[in-house]
Amino acid sequence: MSNLSPWTFLHTQLHRTLRSRRILPASQRLLVAVSGGQDSLCLIQLLLDLQPKWHWQIAMVNCDHRWRSDSQANADYIEQLANYWQIPFYRETAAIIPATEAAAREWRYQVLTEIAQSHNYAYIVTGHTKSDRAETLLYNLIRGSGSDGLQALTWQRPLDSRSTNSITLVRPLLDITREQTGNFCQEKALKIWVDSTNDDLHYARNRIRHEVLPYLQTHFNPQVESHLAQTAELLRSEVNYLEEVTETLFQQVVFWENDSQNPLKINRLVLRQTHEAIKRRVSRKVLEKVMQKSANFEQIEKLTALIDAPNRTQTDPFPGGAIAIVDGEWIVFNFFSE
Numbered sequence: 001m002s003n004l005s006p007w008t009f010l011h012t013q014l015h016r017t018l019r020s021r022r023i024l025p026a027s028q029r030l031l032v033a034v035s036g037g038q039d040s041l042c043l044i045q046l047l048l049d050l051q052p053k054w055h056w057q058i059a060m061v062n063c064d065h066r067w068r069s070d071s072q073a074n075a076d077y078i079e080q081l082a083n084y085w086q087i088p089f090y091r092e093t094a095a096i097i098p099a100t101e102a103a104a105r106e107w108r109y110q111v112l113t114e115i116a117q118s119h120n121y122a123y124i125v126t127g128h129t130k131s132d133r134a135e136t137l138l139y140n141l142i143r144g145s146g147s148d149g150l151q152a153l154t155w156q157r158p159l160d161s162r163s164t165n166s167i168t169l170v171r172p173l174l175d176i177t178r179e180q181t182g183n184f185c186q187e188k189a190l191k192i193w194v195d196s197t198n199d200d201l202h203y204a205r206n207r208i209r210h211e212v213l214p215y216l217q218t219h220f221n222p223q224v225e226s227h228l229a230q231t232a233e234l235l236r237s238e239v240n241y242l243e244e245v246t247e248t249l250f251q252q253v254v255f256w257e258n259d260s261q262n263p264l265k266i267n268r269l270v271l272r273q274t275h276e277a278i279k280r281r282v283s284r285k286v287l288e289k290v291m292q293k294s295a296n297f298e299q300i301e302k303l304t305a306l307i308d309a310p311n312r313t314q315t316d317p318f319p320g321g322a323i324a325i326v327d328g329e330w331i332v333f334n335f336f337s338e
């Protein structure tokens with residue numbers, strides 16, 4: 001293992017991805033999230049090797065959820081690597097062990113964002129791969145997620161957009177498979193910290209990784225991982241386009257002063273001329289405003305049905321107490337306390 005490692009195909013691939021996608025501009029301060037697994041170790045080594053070309057200032061961060069008895073030793077190991085590479089290292093240990101995977105993730109992103117904010121890093125970089133993308137797409141498909149969930153893991157997304165110093169989460173390895181990161185670490189003699197929970201089949205994600213995808217590869221298509229990741233990529237641009245159209249229409253048809261004298265109203269005559277997919281998206285956006293949380297399939301269908309319904313048709317109360325009523329060319333929301 002050395003500070004800079006010899007150039008490989010993965011270096012070229014990442015360099016090209018960064019040039020064409022412009023997701024990690026030159027000379028920026030990068031906070032690289034390192035778990036000690038093969039993906040994030042491959043990521044940090046590649047970024048360090050590319051650093052002389054891009055002039056970034058690179059730091060590493062590890063979040064210890066305290067889920068495993070060796071988690072502290074894991075964090076110590078990553079700290080040793082950071083010392084060896086002579087780059088800044090941040091570590092945070094959970095005060096209370098998070099009860100679920102979702103709670104662990106939420107805590108982790110909160111910690112990452114806080115560290116990035118207080119130390120002035122504009123980019124948080126993670127080692128999500130093409131394989132993670134394929135698994136996430138399958139997982140979300142099974143859970144009944146619409147196309148928004150199937151675009152699964154985007155190249156970048158804003159974290160904490162409320163803050164003035166906005167921080168972007170970047171996933172530069174989405175073109176690279178787990179097999180490639182594993183081979184890379186082996187070639188570079190990078191010692192991987194094996195996460196024993198990755199093999200625990202109680203977690204749905206692990207079952208998809210260890211059983212469903214290998215089954216699909218063997219019996220349906222050896223390229224299934226790449227095909228699923230490509231589908232996610234295509235859906236990403238389609239979803240972006242649909243969202244742009246929805247946003248423009250939303251501004252034209254939805255009127256809301258956010259006070260009790262002027263209830264939210266939607267011009268259904270304009271909406272009638274648009275495609276079913278956009279009607280649903282506008283309805284979903286309206287309901288998210290009205291209910292202050294995500295809308296489910298039935299709620300979106302109920303509101304969308306009012307676009308063509310007879311005058312005075314109304315819905316049952318939505319969570320939060322609002323009822324939507326057809327009033328001529330308008331759909332009007334009346335708020336009643338539950």
Ligand SMILES: Nc1ncnc2c1ncn2[C@@H]1O[C@H](COP(=O)(O)OP(=O)(O)OP(=O)(O)O)[C@@H](O)[C@H]1O
Pocket residue numbers: 032033034035039040061062063064065105108125126127128132
């Ligand atoms: N404990 C950790 N400390 C720092 N970074 C981490 C940690 N766990 C995961 N990461 C970062 O997140 C990436 C994805 O890891 P993993 O697939 O285990 O997380 P996940 O919870 O499934 O992902 P998501 O962030 O999409 O919820 C890693 O490559 C690494 O960059």
